[in-house]
Amino acid sequence: MRKLLIRLLVFAAAVLAMASAWADSDRHVVLVSDLHVGAGKVGNDWNKIEDFRWQADFDSFLGWVAARGGKGSDLVFVGDTFELWQSPTMTCTGDLSNPACKIPDCNEDDTEIGCNEQEALARLEHVIKAHADFVNSLRSFVAAGDHRVFFIPGNHDAALLFSKVQARLLAEFAGLPVTVESRGYWLSGDGEIYSDHGHQFDDLNQFDRWPAPFVDRKGITYLRKPWGENMVQQFYNQYEYVFPIVDNLSDEWTGVKFALDQASFRQTSVAIGKLFRFVLLQESIRQAFIALGEDQLPQWDRKTVRRMPTDFFLDILKPEPRLYAAASASKKSGGLVFDGASLTDNEVDAICAAKNNLAGATPCPKLSTELGAAVKGIFIGKRQMEVDYLRRVLPQVAADPRQVASVYVFGHTHSAVEPATLPLGEMKGGSVNVVHANTGAFQRVASPSQIEAILAQPKMRTKVALDLQPEDLPACYNFVWVQPYKGSPGVKLLRWSQRADGSFADSQGTCLDAN
Missing domain, CATH: 3.60.21 (Purple Acid Phosphatase; chain A, domain 2)
Known part of the structure; x- marks a missing residue:
């Protein structure tokens, strides 16, 4: 009787384990x-x-x-x-x-x-x-x-x-x-x-x-x-x-770039001046993904990065010549002054990750060679x-x-x-x-x-x-x-x-x- 009871219990457990299959x-x-x-x-x-x-x-x-x-x-x-x-x-x-x-x-x-x-x-x-x-x-x-x-x-x-x-x-x-x-x-x-x-x-x-x-x-x-x-x-x-139709295009960043490409150079310069933070971060995130598979990436000195001048951030846009030229023109005319003090930790990490992967870019200063928690999300x-x-x-x-x-x-x-x-x-x-x-x-x-x-x-x-x-x-x-x-x-x-x-x-x- 005891063996029968055990078998019934085992069978019941198996039925419960297969519940999702049913x-x-x-x-x-x-x-x-x-x-x-x-x-x-x-x-x-x-x-x-x-x-x-x-x-x-x-x-x-x-x-x-x-x-x-x-x-x-x-x-x-x-x-x-x-x-x-x-x-x-x-x-x-x-x-x-x-x-x-x-x-x-x-x-x-x-x-x-x-x-x-x-x-x-x-x-x-x-x-x-x-x-x-x-x-x-x-x-x-x-x-x-x-x-x-x-x-x-x-x-x-x-x-x-x-x-x-x-x-x-x-x-x-x-x-x-x-x-x-x-x-x-x-x-x-x-x-x-x-x-x-x-x-x-x-x-x-x-x-x-x-x-x-x-x-x-x-x-x-x-x-x-x-x-x-x-x-x-x-x-x-x-x-x-x-x-x-800016947000009816295939993705958010495509819509933004489409709008900027369609505008005149002067209008693009004005837009870049107003939207530099957004454009900078979208390009940073896009470039950071290229670095998938690296085993060790540094933990960045975020405090120092936030004090960097506008030119430090501009080189993120070099892979997009039109955006880089428009941002440079906007800065030259006084329409672009970027204050990095308001960047969040994740935003700093995205920028530094992109710079780390971009030939010729001025790198971010490092605190250590240990991968920071926030930047992990960007690279995985x-x-x-x-x-x-x-x-x-x-x-x-x-x-x-x-x-x-x-x-x-x-x-x-x-x-x-x-x-x-x-x-x-x-x-x-x-x-x-x-x-x-x-x-x-x-x-x-x-x-x-x-x-x-x-x-x-x-x-x-x-x-x-x-x-x-x-x-x-x-x-x-x-x-x-x-x-x-x-x-x-x-x-x-x-x-x-x-x-x-x-x-x-x-x-x-x-x-x-x-x-």
Whole structure:
């Protein structure tokens, strides 16, 4: 009898160990990200900073989801659904030679804090009113079948973690299965699919103490402001107003360089003077990644680096002759005086890592030959940062740390990534592999080659990239789809794109690869 009991216990343990292999779901899961539903229209025209201009296209997509919903579907918004970093009340010059914006709310000039709860609530209130059709469409979608909607907060809509802001959004869906994920992530019922926005393994956009990205000052709670939000204020608020597709290009830095390349040399010099910190750091980070694989890199004398003159930092731009010439011209005219005192530790490390790898650059002084903790993230690369992040996070959110999710879906970068196996290495449950995929942005995006193809069209030959509007870009939107499954989820990256007859259809692949 005792032996039989032992065998039963062993069998029960084996069954529990295989629980994830028996996971199943009869629901469709559709994940979209980075809609950036925002400022809306000014009169009959779109506000130039509005990214979500595609309500009719989105409605047809919701119809596709509903038609394939079967027993039910989960529509997961993987962060940055709402654009709450940009103020709908700001005013801009619209002059590329002297771009400037006035932002009356959310502590624009403070590099540490953003909106308080009331300011964030006012921004969301504007967005809801400006995009009533977006809210109505989601309400109709959920009410029409056994569908559920989940909003994961991202870095641009982290304000959803304020209780009043969250309550205001959910009031639009009273009595309906719509959820804001206050945990900062979404996990499928069987624990197999984990999704978050992806900004928490991006040093430039992560928040301390996520999902509580707050800081208190004199009894008032504010959103903490990551470096990325400062960049948005320094660049996109000013330059998107005169170059509306700047963040519809394949990645952030491509958009910036495209804008600077299209401007005249004088305008570029003015822009470099205003944006030198951003340009310097983007070039530093790009060059630092070249050094992957080095065993030992020094710990830099950050205090001395912060006291260096402007010329010390200029040589970072030498691999980009146009940017270097513009920065030099701006400095010569007095338009560029860089004070390194405000650089963070990570920013100093990125600059010094790039200089260490750049022939002819004046090197940073060193404290020791030991690799500093902050610079490790720069040199291990984005993929390894994702691996380290998932190794830490997945056991924390799993019911059993030995049985972590087998799928990770994120957004944030605006560039869709096909599903692929990501080895996480040895963990408590043994060797773990995760299928990861990036949803891309559910907005119109284009690569530089696609922009060139658009400008080559006969009707566009009198235009340059600065003239293009988001509506000129291909009507194509990426998303991730997981069909009902038994055993383990099958993940597909699809694009929702317009055909020659004007109708939409799904197909496999990324919009940046589409013709």
